[in-house]
Amino acid sequence: MKKFKLKPVVLALGLSVFSQMATAVLFSDKAVVKNDGSERVIAKVNFPKPVSGDLYVATQVGGQYLFLTNGGNEFTTDVVPLASNSEYVGEHVLFDFSGAGIAPGRYPLYQVVTQPGTDPLDFTNWVGGLGGLSSFQYSIGLPPSVTNDLNNDGFADDDLNHDGFHDDDLDRDGYHDDDLNRDGLHDQECTDGSERENDQKSKDHEGNDQEGNDKEGNDKEGNDQEGNDKDNNDQESNDDSGSEYINPCAPAPVPAPVPAPVPAPVPAPAPAPAPAPAPAPAPAPAPSTAKGKALYAGLGCAASSCHGATPVSGQNKIGKAINPAVTRNAIVNNKGGMGVLSRAGITDAELQAIADYVKNPQ
Known part of the structure; x- marks a missing residue:
């Protein structure tokens, strides 16, 4: 296992995985990792074509960027490259360690190659421009209801390209693009769990009504008048079962439209003389593009x-x-x-x- 000088560094590293945007591909065996020590965090990078320059790898924890250094053994707040003035091609393992003890959360990882000796925080120095930035995201220690890894393959079920992001997360911020409140769900999503719960309440309600009807029928056996009462009780019970638990996800009924009253006709006033039309203003020139x-x-x-x-x-x-x-x-x-x-x-x-x-x- 790799050792790190700072606790937050272990946390950040635990979430490292890489994805491709242009010059390189960040990837891992798992983007969804348990933090109970049963699974490992593995980060790799693949350069399809040779790329030369300074290699930077960074993560973000609590809004602060941390840079991988010392051969991949620690992170630092100093802006330093993992490797300097080298050529990179093919697949490389960046780190491999246990996920034990990493705080639950989502952790992004970024990779870029710059021209030798230049500032990585200035994108004009990146090899490939903005297209030279690779990113990946880990979800560590989070429940399946949040990660959406229901088949337990190490990736969200809607992460078909295995880059650590939902396939509908086009802005790659770690959330569905329609999840504006960032609760991990689509904002209009109606869960199966709530529907099943409501269905069960309706069935329980109907079952209790039926038991009451059977009991009254047995006690009043052989008496025509009481038998008639039993039929009435059954009818009342069936009516009561109609007030079952309403699914909050079901659309609300649309009220019938109320016709608007027809106003009495008003005599039209004499038309006023039309003013002379004002000259139309000249259209504004289109801005230069x-x-x-x-x-x-x-x-x-x-x-x-x-x-x-x-x-x-x-x-x-x-x-x-x-x-x-x-x-x-x-x-x-x-x-x-x-x-x-x-x-x-x-x-x-x-x-x-x-x-x-x-x-x-x-």
């Missing part, structure tokens, strides 16, 4: 693993960039690794230029 197009390419957005050569393809929700405020929110919250644009110092004016280009990609 040249600057936005240059920024789109220069910031790495045009990479095949990012948003594609032009916004026309709609790749990775690029259509949302028509609203600069949405783009700024994605940068601030580091959705899909877009936090690098914050460190690049992108301005609101530049986001508007990109928005104009996305609206009218020429």
Whole structure:
């Protein structure tokens, strides 16, 4: 087992796994790992083609980035490479250790190769631009109801490409894209458990009514009048069973529309003379898209693993960039690794230029 100097480091490392965006693929045998000591955390990286430069591997714990160092034996807050000025090709094991004692949670891992001796926090130094960033996510010590690994294969059942993220988590923040409250469920999801519970309550209710009817029928056997009472009791019991437990997931009944009253006719007033129409204002000139197009390419957005050569393809929700405020929110919250644009110092004016280009990609 590898030893680490800081407890949070063990925690972060426990969640390391890698995924591909362009120059490399981060992967592992399991993205969902138990923390009771019965399973191990294994991280590997594969370079399909030779890549040269400085190799950086980092995780994030409590909002702080920690960088893998010392041959993969520890993490540090210092921005240091795992390997310097080397060539990387093929598959490499980064670490392999027990998951025992790691605090339950989701842990991302990132990998990038930079030009030798340059700052990894500046994406313009990355080999492959924004497309050179690889990411993977571990879920450690979490129950199946959260991880959705119901078949116990080490990956969420909706993580078919085994990159540690839900397949509908396109912004790769660790949650379904429609899970805005981040409770691990789709916001409109209706669980099977609640439905089964409601069904069982309805069956229990009906069963109690039937027992009451049988008892009354046996006590009043042979008496015509009482037999008639028994039939009435049965009818009343059946009516009562209709007030069964209502499934909260079922749609509410739609009330019948109430016809609007018909107003009495009012005599039409004499028409006023129509004013002379005001001249239509000249249309505002369309904003130039040249600057936005240059920024789109220069910031790495045009990479095949990012948003594609032009916004026309709609790749990775690029259509949302028509609203600069949405783009700024994605940068601030580091959705899909877009936090690098914050460190690049992108301005609101530049986001508007990109928005104009996305609206009218020429």
